Amino acid sequence: MNTPALAVRDLSFAYPDGTEALRRVSFQIPRGAAVALVGANGAGKSTLLLHLNGYLMPRHGEVSIANTTLTPATASIVRRAVGMVFQDPDDQLFMPTVFEDVAFGPLHAGLPPADVERAATDALQRVGMLHLRARPPHKLSAGEKRAVAIATALAMAPDVLVLDEPTSNLDPRGRRRLIDLLRSFDHSRIIATHDLELVVEVCTHVLVLDGGQIVAEGPVAVILNDEPLMLAHGLERPHILRHHHPH
Ligand SMILES: Nc1ncnc2c1ncn2[C@@H]1O[C@H](COP(=O)(O)OP(=O)(O)O)[C@@H](O)[C@H]1O
Numbered sequence: 001m002n003t004p005a006l007a008v009r010d011l012s013f014a015y016p017d018g019t020e021a022l023r024r025v026s027f028q029i030p031r032g033a034a035v036a037l038v039g040a041n042g043a044g045k046s047t048l049l050l051h052l053n054g055y056l057m058p059r060h061g062e063v064s065i066a067n068t069t070l071t072p073a074t075a076s077i078v079r080r081a082v083g084m085v086f087q088d089p090d091d092q093l094f095m096p097t098v099f100e101d102v103a104f105g106p107l108h109a110g111l112p113p114a115d116v117e118r119a120a121t122d123a124l125q126r127v128g129m130l131h132l133r134a135r136p137p138h139k140l141s142a143g144e145k146r147a148v149a150i151a152t153a154l155a156m157a158p159d160v161l162v163l164d165e166p167t168s169n170l171d172p173r174g175r176r177r178l179i180d181l182l183r184s185f186d187h188s189r190i191i192a193t194h195d196l197e198l199v200v201e202v203c204t205h206v207l208v209l210d211g212g213q214i215v216a217e218g219p220v221a222v223i224l225n226d227e228p229l230m231l232a233h234g235l236e237r238p239h240i241l242r243h244h245h246p247h
């Protein structure tokens with residue numbers, strides 16, 4: 001059996017105020033697969049994603065990236081292997097220029113200057129934003145910011161990409177570009193989203209989270225076509241499935 005790109009075993013988490021945000025969550029992402037994480041607001045999607053690179057350190061249960069189990073001792077290795085794209089790009093972009101933001105990770109990983117330059121240039125090119133390299137990130141459009149935030153993750157050459165609601169706040173053209181970009185990646189991907197058309201177009205499998213628990217998982221066409229299941233967990237069957245045959 002191939003080692004999965006990402007494995008979560010029996011992960012539970014409560015916030016300090018006692019909110020139980022995750023309850024015994026287990027799943028795996030095969031290498032190269034794109035998996036959607038869906039669920040109503042408050043289901044625990046962001047909390048789960050924050051455990052995947054140790055922003056929240058797993059205490060009850062386990063997270064493994066390929067063959068490395070996430071612990072305080074392995075966190076720096078895991079963080080290089082897991083590219084995180086936060087829901088709000090302003091949490092990710094803080095340097096004076098786009099280029100400095102994208103170069104930040106490789107620079108602080110200790111790469112030599114020529115490699116930093118190449119990594120940042122390649123990542124910006126990949127997301128179609130190299131022309132914005134000298135611009136201040138806070139002056140970009142929502143779609144441009146999102147693409148640059150993705151470039152900051154790509155610049156570290158991650159094995160796994162973790163994206164939290166990547167199409168939120170995008171206009172139709174920005175959203176279309178982003179969906180096409182996400183489709184073009186061959187990274188293992190986990191994408192938390194309310195955008196069920198994105199799920200149909202980008203992902204092969206879906207995890208449904210409700211009340212911190214995985215209540216269903218399976219191929220996109222099976223899960224999203226299960227109207228009673230979707231409705232029971234605060235979701236709806238996307239219209240696109242009536243005309244589109246996914247994967
Ligand atoms: N910092 C926090 N402190 C306490 N509770 C939180 C915090 N962040 C999120 N929660 C709670 O944890 C649960 C899961 O939230 P979250 O992971 O943000 O869900 P989602 O991303 O699916 O909307 C919710 O009940 C939310 O109110």
Ligand SMILES: [Mg+2]
Pocket residue numbers: 045046047164
């Ligand atoms: Mg969230």
